[in-house]
Amino acid sequence: MRRNILIVVMLLFSLILPGTVFYFLSWGGIKPDLLLLFTIYMALHHRMLPGALWGLGAGILADFYLGRHFGMYALTLTMVALLTVWLSQRWYRENFFLIALLVFLVTFVGEGVIALLNIVVGARWAFDDALRLVLGVSVYNAVLVPITYPWIHRSFTRGWLKYRPKYER
């Protein structure tokens, strides 16, 4: 229970920080997508179904918070979680470089889906700008990996966020 509450609090902070702290640390208008980053971290430390469910939950929270295009983040973050679990089952080693690469790739796909959905529903984005944003956010998320991943990983393996599948309890 404590673990779930902590995850929800972290999800809420992932929504607050990009518009506040990272507004001052934005790079040419580009801010990291912390919610997507945290979803990737959760998926890296869960099995397929719980990982996807946390992705869906995080997405629904973001959709309610943003108050528009309901379903966009729910769909995207579920896909992001599934892709992360799929990739991590193939080349997840406890290696920061690989994790940063994984975060870059998955963020690129996730932001790409958001860009595509935005354009499909009528946002007037030029291809160059959308690509710049998708690439920028992917790089920013990957850059945050060495700073954030060690303590998140420690917490997921030994700390408050430790995940124990039912059969291990």
Add this chain to the structure above:
Amino acid sequence: MRKRVNATGIMVLVFFLVLGVLVSIRLTGLGSQFPNPIGGVLQRVHSPVQNVILNAGNSFKENTRVFWNFDEVRRENEELKATVEQLTGDNLKLKEQVLAGLRYNELDQQMFNSPNIDKYSKIGASIINRNPTAWYQTLNINRGSKDGVAVNDPVIVALGLVGKIVSVTPTTSEVLLITDSEGQVSASVRGSTGSPTFGIVEGTYKRTTRLEVEGNLQMLLRRDDNVNVGDLVLTSGMGGVYPKDIPVGKVEQIQLDGSGLLKTAYISPFVDFDSLEEVYIVRKTGGQ
């Protein structure tokens, strides 16, 4: 015995789920005003925390700016000195023009003296958060429906137009900035001759990029329209959202279209959107 999975059934289910989500995304777009009580509660819970973080960040940024950007501050100081000298000269000229009866003094008079704005009541608000994604240029303010804020209320500051309210919770509201390409403004360009040219101002990503909050605005005009660099752009009052004569910006550059039939005026906004902390909401409903 393990239950057999029907792959076609799953594909059909996934297809309809994705289709349903796509329809939902389309129906709940910007300005759709679908009821979102959970979002309202989330915003209400978040707003005190966001306010504290944003204020602390603003204060830190302002107080340490000279250390981060010494060259920029020095250059800005020199530019400001030059601007003050130029403005002093311009001010004298403007006063002469006002005395001569020319109607080219909206900026000098400050917009709040405008009778078009004075007839509405205004609510002061602080910015509590910017859009957490980079896809839209919006910001959240600490006034909501409890304070009488409604969707489509214009948002202004002393220098000019900021944007309009696109969603409201009881205690917070979301403002779509005019620099977002979704935030079109019906405007008129007014030169020193006083005759207005009407058009639509919208955010542009062509010259700089729409990712930059200070990004330019653009206005499409006919080739024959009498618009010059330096002309003022004001709201036209048409379209029903913005009252008339709120300053939007100044024409910075004019480019002819490839076809030769149209031209684009690039407008630099008067408002520095990057350093906004307080705004005014113009109450159009019940505030008249």
